[in-house]
Amino acid sequence: MSYQIQAKKFASRKGVQESTMMGTHCLRYQGEFFAMMFEKADSLIVKVSVERVNELIETGEGNPFNFTKKRFREWVLIPLKYESRYSVYIEEALQYAKQRA
Numbered sequence: 001m002s003y004q005i006q007a008k009k010f011a012s013r014k015g016v017q018e019s020t021m022m023g024t025h026c027l028r029y030q031g032e033f034f035a036m037m038f039e040k041a042d043s044l045i046v047k048v049s050v051e052r053v054n055e056l057i058e059t060g061e062g063n064p065f066n067f068t069k070k071r072f073r074e075w076v077l078i079p080l081k082y083e084s085r086y087s088v089y090i091e092e093a094l095q096y097a098k099q100r101a
Contacts, residue, residue: 003037003044006087010035010094015101022067027090029097035090038065043077044086046093050074 010027011018019028026036038045045065048056053076056062062076078089 002083003086006090007035009087010090013094015098016094027094029094030101032097032100034093034097038067038077040067041077042080044080044083044089045075045077046089047074048076048093048096052076052092052096 004025007018007025007027010016015030017028017031019026019033021033021036024036024038026033028034033047035044035046037043041063043063050073053062053064053074056076056078057064061082062078065072065075065077078086082089
């Protein structure tokens, strides 16, 4: 299911808001970013633990996010080929955001 459809579903949850970041639509939990579609890489970006980022990269499900030439340790790119699982990754990112709130 596409990011746009997922974003609408998640935005209906308590504490979740639709917002923008870097000129792109994103999801925030209590103001903190946790997911967005990154069109330049045809990938979903989610914010999860450093360990989870590394795991997703090691399994090939994710790629590092190096937009500014600096690797964002808690951000991982999930390629479009995993779009059918985007809801799972977004849910994971939301739960991580809730833990940090």
